[in-house]
Amino acid sequence: MSPSVMNVKLVIATLLFGTIQTVAAQQSFQNLTVDGESRRYLLYLPTNFDPAENLPVMMWFHGGGGTANGGVFEADFRSLANTERFIVVYAEAIPDVPEGCTCWGYDSGAGESNGNYQKDLAYTSAMIDDLENSYNADRRRIYAGGYSMGASFAWDLSCAASEQIAAIAPVAASTYLWTFENCGDTSPTAICHILGTEDFYAPYNGASWVPSVAEQNAFWVAKNQSTPTEEVVNLGGGVTRYTWGAGSGCHGVQHFRRQGGGHDVPGFATSAIWEFVSAYDIDGEIGCGGPRPCCFFDGSCSIALPADCSAIGGTSTTGDSCDPKPCPEPTAGACCFGSNCSLLSPDACSNIGGAFTGLGSVCETGCTPAACCLGESCVILAPGACDSAGGTFNGGDCAQSTCAIAIPGDVDGDGTVGLNDLIRVLGVWGICSGCPEDLVEDGVVGLNDLVVILSNWSS
Numbered sequence: 001m002s003p004s005v006m007n008v009k010l011v012i013a014t015l016l017f018g019t020i021q022t023v024a025a026q027q028s029f030q031n032l033t034v035d036g037e038s039r040r041y042l043l044y045l046p047t048n049f050d051p052a053e054n055l056p057v058m059m060w061f062h063g064g065g066g067t068a069n070g071g072v073f074e075a076d077f078r079s080l081a082n083t084e085r086f087i088v089v090y091a092e093a094i095p096d097v098p099e100g101c102t103c104w105g106y107d108s109g110a111g112e113s114n115g116n117y118q119k120d121l122a123y124t125s126a127m128i129d130d131l132e133n134s135y136n137a138d139r140r141r142i143y144a145g146g147y148s149m150g151a152s153f154a155w156d157l158s159c160a161a162s163e164q165i166a167a168i169a170p171v172a173a174s175t176y177l178w179t180f181e182n183c184g185d186t187s188p189t190a191i192c193h194i195l196g197t198e199d200f201y202a203p204y205n206g207a208s209w210v211p212s213v214a215e216q217n218a219f220w221v222a223k224n225q226s227t228p229t230e231e232v233v234n235l236g237g238g239v240t241r242y243t244w245g246a247g248s249g250c251h252g253v254q255h256f257r258r259q260g261g262g263h264d265v266p267g268f269a270t271s272a273i274w275e276f277v278s279a280y281d282i283d284g285e286i287g288c289g290g291p292r293p294c295c296f297f298d299g300s301c302s303i304a305l306p307a308d309c310s311a312i313g314g315t316s317t318t319g320d321s322c323d324p325k326p327c328p329e330p331t332a333g334a335c336c337f338g339s340n341c342s343l344l345s346p347d348a349c350s351n352i353g354g355a356f357t358g359l360g361s362v363c364e365t366g367c368t369p370a371a372c373c374l375g376e377s378c379v380i381l382a383p384g385a386c387d388s389a390g391g392t393f394n395g396g397d398c399a400q401s402t403c404a405i406a407i408p409g410d411v412d413g414d415g416t417v418g419l420n421d422l423i424r425v426l427g428v429w430g431i432c433s434g435c436p437e438d439l440v441e442d443g444v445v446g447l448n449d450l451v452v453i454l455s456n457w458s459s
Contacts, residue, residue: 027078029068030134034126035119041127042068042090045135046081051343052363054297054315056141057131058274059089059124061150064103068092074147074265075171080274087137089127091150093120104146104153108178120153121160128164133332136297136343140315143277145169145192147265148201152176158191159183166190167277171265174202174210180219188224188251188284192276193217194269196261204257217242217255225249239268250284252276281316292316295327297343298360330360336367336382357384370395373403409456411437417456425449 026047032039046055058081062071071090072078081088093102097115105116124144131137144165146154151170156179158168167190174195175183195213197204206212211219221228226244233241238259246252254276258266279285283292287305294302294309294316301322302314309316317326334341334357335349341363342354349356357367361384371378371394372386378398379391386393394403409417411424425437425445432438432445439449 030130032123032126032130034123037094037119039094039123039126040068040092042072042092043135044078044081044088044090046085046087049087049135051136052313053085054136054138054313055085055087056138056278057087057089057128057143058277059091059127059142059144061091061104061144061146061153062093063147064093064149065101066093066150067102071147071150075145075270075273077270077274080270084274084278086274086278087131087135089131091124091127093150104149106149106152106156106176108176117156121157124157124161125164133345134348136332138281138315139164140281140283140317141166141278142282143167143169143273143280145171145273145277146173147171148173148263155179158189159186162187162189163282166282167192167280169269169273169277170194171269171273172196172199172201172263174206174213174216177209177211180211180216183219184223188249190224190246190251190253190277190280190284191220192254192256192273194256194258194266194272196258196263198260199263201263213255213257217244217253220253224251224253226251226253235268239266241272246285246288250288251280252285283316286316290320292320293322293326297330297332297362299325299327299330301325301327333357333359333361334363334367334384336369336385338367341367355382355385356388357382358388361388371398371403376403378403407456407458409439409453411439411453416458417453418458421453422450425453 027042027044029040030043058077060071060075062068062074068090077088093104094116095101096103103114105114105120107113107117128139128142132139142165144154144157145168151173154168154170155173155175157165159179169192171194195202195204202210204213206215221244225248227247231243235241238261240257242255244253256272291303291305294304294314296314303322304314332343332345335344335354336357337352337354343363346356367382369380369382372381372391373394374389374391380398381389381391383393407415407417409421411421428435428437428445430445431443435445437445437449439452442448
């Protein structure tokens with residue numbers, strides 16, 4: 001083998017190794033305990049992830065009998081997540097009771113159940129909580145997609161967890177009939193549905209276990225108060241897209257009919273799904289309905305259009321006023337470890353040995369430690385940690401004079417109140433806003449300031 005060929009192979013191997021290392025840093029299994037059972041999910045963070053971004057989440061539920069890793073091959077959102085900036089979660093089922101199959105829970109309402117329905121609803125909620133607490137995920141923009149039985153569970157989430165899921169994207173499944181018949185009183189949910197006309201699992205014209213696509217579309221268009229007339233676009237390759245706009249209810253419906261399509265996930269699914277669901281938050285299409293309360297990480301609130309709110313780092317919420325306060329109390333804050341910072345809960349920060357800077361604090365304030373005055377003592381702390389400790393952040397190093405306690409009336413700062421201070425007050429007697437001699441800060445150097453000096457006379 002020639003040296004040039006060896007060099008080329010070495011370069012390729014180096015690049016591949018670097019790519020593997022990058023993906024490994026972005027992708028990991030996260031463990032949970034839900035109602036006493038060990039669960040996990042596969043997490044993918046976009047390149048250069050920063051918790052301060054408050055990113056939306058695309059959750060994917062694998063087909064029956066599958067795994068989280070298998071879900072990646074069903075619908076690989078990872079490269080799209082890097083460019084569009086969102087978190088991807090591949091959920092993982094546990095064995096059900098009757099068959100031992102890693103199948104998502106179902107409950108027909110007539111005694112037919114695989115025993116995992118309530119478990120998987122609790123697991124989904126636990127994942128959302130974990131994503132918010134550990135990665136500052138945008139709880140208002142949680143999307144659920146899935147394939148086959150995982151898609152059936154996504155349909156269930158649109159009804160049983162509509163207060164948590166902003167939009168669903170089921171592929172190769174229709175809703176179970178029991179779910180369909182008992183979904184009327186739940187909140188609207190944006191729908192993006194992909195189904196082939198030859199799918200045995202979900203017959204296009206309905207069956208004893210699923211409604212027809214026509215019935216399903218009509219139900220969700222009415223429930224979501226979408227526009228009553230659909231836009232029809234022929235995308236080629238036997239695929240036709242039907243879109244009912246957000247309408248007065250701010251929630252749209254989209255359906256992709258795959259003429260002759262079977263029980264699989266088509267190649268266009270990931271991009272089509274993200275294009276649709278990303279336009280929604282938990283209240284509907286972003287920007288629909290005018291200005292809303294805009295909540296910031298520290299719990300403060302202003303009124304803004306959802307798009308403007310997002311642009312300034314806030315999160316839109318329901319209502320039309322900040323009073324009564326619609327923003328939840330913060331549950332996380334900036335956690336400093338060295339000069340690095342992440343938004344974490346106090347417990348999570350403590351577990352990694354970080355310095356927690358207070359609930360609602362943000363990383364933009366910086367984590368570079370410097371002089372912090374705690375009474376007369378000076379310690380080196382990050383700005384937020386200093387503030388949390390009740391100190392005064394002075395910056396720089398702990399010089400001896402940095403933390404001297406100010407004495408009322410000590411105008412010249414020599415640690416005593418005496419003749420020199422009296423002379424300085426008399427020397428600027430009169431209107432003098434902002435002067436150090438204006439000890440009571442009323443804009444006038446006069447009798448009140450003289451009283452301060454005489455009351456604290458020490459020499």
